[in-house]
Amino acid sequence: MIEAKRISKFFSVINKDGVAEGMTACLSVSLSIEAGKIITLLGPSGCGKSTFLEILAGLQAPTEGEVYIDGVRVLEPLPSTRSEIEEYRKKYRFLSPLANDLFRDRPKHDIAMIFQDYAVFPWMTALQNITFTLKLRGLPRGERDAQAGYYLNKVGLGSFANKYPSQLSGGMRQRLALARALSVEPKVILMDEPFAAVDLLTRERLQEDLLKLWESSGVTIVMVTHDVSEATYLSDEVIIFSPSPGTIRNRFTINVPRPRRRDDPELAEIQQRIGKLLKYDLDNETEYTI
């Protein structure tokens, strides 16, 4: 169970005239996600959905609002008064503020994350990538290899255990990232446009694999994507973000039972509705900028 309460994130960006400009990535986004579901956050690029995902993961601190995973707060609140700011700076002089209790107690939260461009470590072999994460989660040395091998086999990379990521294809790399995320047996997997960098055929196969793995593990998946058909095909609920400022525009619950067919008329109808909505948003935005 993930609960995000009124998340806002503001950036200040220095433009080329040297003037700081405020930018709103998310504005007052509230969301609660049930365990065991697949949720997609859908929207045009630059609408703050990736930022929102990183806030859920605790990789960025929200300017306002809080995130709870199973009732535990993900990041401590940012300081607001001067004395609080000083204390905060002193506390995190030699640490990233992100390396706080949350990350020390990570097994409690049990989040795993998959990034668009894989982010598997290129200096480790496939097996080492997984054993390293298992080590980070504190699995005893003797069990790491077996568990890593098990998950590599599960995603069909059993015979590539000693290959480096540079020797794997894009789809295999993403599969390795998936195995790495699953190997720590998390409750929640956050995915940031996981299949955006692979070709269509590979993407469809990876989606099938993901569904299979999801069904066997019962993990909650929160996925960011800008592919409408991917969103409708995979998820139980599609949440549409609209840009500037990033807010939740709309949400669609998809009750089509699994296994789904890609050409299911019900899905097609939902896709059309989502497409219209996104197009409307984009049209309005262009009118606004012109």
Next chain:
Amino acid sequence: MIHDQPNYGLKGFSRLTSESGLFLRNSFGSLFSREFLKVLIPLLVLWELLPRLEAVPRTLVPTLTDVAAAFWDLVANKKFLVHIAYSVGKFLAGLSIAIICAIPIGILMGWNMAIRKHSLPLFQLLSPIPPPAWVPLTIILFGIGLPMQIFLIFLGAFYPILFNTYQAIKDTDPRYLSSARVFGASELTLIFRVYIWHALGAIIMSVKTGVAISLVMLVIAEMYGGRSGIGYLLVEAKDFFQIPAMVVCMLVLGVIGWFSIEILKFAEFKLAIWKVGA
């Protein structure tokens, strides 16, 4: 057990020979490629013939055979080898001190904002001073001797290694950091398992730069102070107007530089094997 022992030794030996064969082929193979020999041999012949035919004054430009003879004389005189050993020793000492100091400082500066803000300006202030400009002050501080020479060599390598390491660590792809953090990596783990590996190529590159500059500083240091080393021999040869010996010294320095760069290239190839995908 008894059977395993020599077998293992043989394996180790064959591995050693194959590795060193690979190293030599990678490093110096280009010298003996068919293409380059077509250039090298005419050059050597010209070098031999031009002074002999008095196209250039032979007193000023020694022929290849003169240089070879000078080399042979120097090698026969055991002192020459001792001088080379001194030079290499000083060079290695200065370079390794520089590596030992610069890489950790660079890593700390790249990793942490607070450390960077406290220390970077100091290095930025000092680094633009050309290392040879330190010579007079160093001679006064350390006297003429080993510490002064090693300090100058250290100085040549320190700043390039420091700044490149710092930059490479700072530019570590945040995605790798994020993905390690999400799995619960501590800052120390991040440094040892992510930052360093990500920066490894750039660090070795910076050591190469450091080698080049500290070799310059080696010669300068030995020319200015000291009674040993190739630089000293070079100055001595100049004083006695032994041009062939000077050429030999120059070539030896070149070989030292080339050899150390090739060793680093080999290390890079072995360590960063995941990059070339072998």
